[in-house]
Amino acid sequence: MAASPRLASVDAFAAEAQHFAEGLSRTVQAVTGDGAVRFAADVSTDGRVDAHLRQEPREGIPLNHKGTTILRLSVSLKLVHDHAEEHLKVFDSRFHVFPEGGKTPVFRYEYEQSKEDRADPAAHVQFHGRHPDLETAMVGAGMQRSRSTGRGLVGPNVTDLHFPVGGSRFRPCLEDVLEMLIHEFDLDLPSPRQSVFDALADGRVDWRTKQLRTAIRDDPGTAADQLRTMGFKVSEPEDVPAARMDQLRRL
Amino acid sequence: MTITTTNQSVLRTLNDSEIRREIASLLTLAAMSREELGSRGENFDLDAAERGLLAEIEGLEWLLARG
Numbered sequence: 033m034a035a036s037p038r039l040a041s042v043d044a045f046a047a048e049a050q051h052f053a054e055g056l057s058r059t060v061q062a063v064t065g066d067g068a069v070r071f072a073a074d075v076s077t078d079g080r081v082d083a084h085l086r087q088e089p090r091e092g093i094p095l096n097h098k099g100t101t102i103l104r105l106s107v108s109l110k111l112v113h114d115h116a117e118e119h120l121k122v123f124d125s126r127f128h129v130f131p132e133g134g135k136t137p138v139f140r141y142e143y144e145q146s147k148e149d150r151a152d153p154a155a156h157v158q159f160h161g162r163h164p165d166l167e168t169a170m171v172g173a174g175m176q177r178s179r180s181t182g183r184g185l186v187g188p189n190v191t192d193l194h195f196p197v198g199g200s201r202f203r204p205c206l207e208d209v210l211e212m213l214i215h216e217f218d219l220d221l222p223s224p225r226q227s228v229f230d231a232l233a234d235g236r237v238d239w240r241t242k243q244l245r246t247a248i249r250d251d252p253g254t255a256a257d258q259l260r261t262m263g264f265k266v267s268e269p270e271d272v273p274a275a276r277m278d279q280l281r282r283l
Numbered sequence: 284m285t286i287t288t289t290n291q292s293v294l295r296t297l298n299d300s301e302i303r304r305e306i307a308s309l310l311t312l313a314a315m316s317r318e319e320l321g322s323r324g325e326n327f328d329l330d331a332a333e334r335g336l337l338a339e340i341e342g343l344e345w346l347l348a349r350g
Contacts, residue, residue: 110345
């Protein structure tokens with residue numbers, strides 16, 4: 033008996049979510065060398081079919097320097113169907129880096145599609161710390177109180193600032209954050225550095241290629257023009273899709 | 284709930300009832316109310332294990348809300 037269309041859809045989405053999780057696991061395992069670090073996908077089967085991806089262990093991915101864990105990376109992603117209901121896409125992603133044993137993050141890379149209609153950039157990085165001169169400038173700009181509710185924070189502070197990082201299409205990927213951490217913190221690696229960087233670069237290519245395809249869908253006219261400039265022969269369909277100016281203009 | 288485990292991933296498919304049961308189970312592990320867990324999370328006052336529990340609960344709650 034053939035599966036019902038709905039079951040086929042749940043199975044197909046779950047398979048894509050698992051494939052996505054396995055890609056992230058390979059990326060992180062390339063850096064940590066730890067098979068116990070992997071990604072789990074929870075897929076809902078009632079109503080809308082969506083997925084939440086989270087790292088294991090639950091405490092976060094340990095990142096070590098000279099054999100000692102100095103940082104913990106927490107990763108969480110929310111996946112939904114794209115508008116064509118053909119593939120999954122990231123609706124929300126959070127890469128949070130904590131000092132080992134600490135409760136306050138060092139920094140947070142976040143992407144929140146739900147923010148795309150608001151003033152804050154949907155893809156942003158926030159830093160945690162104090163910067164007295166910056167806080168003075170923020171008070172001078174009329175900010176009276178912190179938008180964050182961190183311990184002891186009353187006045188505005190650096191955590192309140194959402195620094196844009198490329199919008200929905202060109203935001204950093206997990207591989208970018210991991211490679212930065214390797215360089216800046218001289219993290220222990222399970223294999224020669226170049227092989228780790230090659231694994232991260234492979235993941236980065238995969239991410240950027242997918243994002244490039246999506247960006248082309250935002251503005252196929254510009255893509256066609258560029259290809260013609262490069263000598264490609266490009267013919268247009270009867271109905272030329274208009275550029276998605278909302279996406280192109282969004283912070 | 285269906286669970287599929289490989290070396291590189293864990294896949295759980297859950298209906299709404301299973302999601303609610305899982306959230307309740309995680310809150311028991313957290314040993315605090317949902318409100319306290321959320322409030323301490325907003326104040327960056329959770330240790331690594333507690334943060335992980337909150338992230339998992341928030342993910343499951345999002346799945347319920349989307350449905």
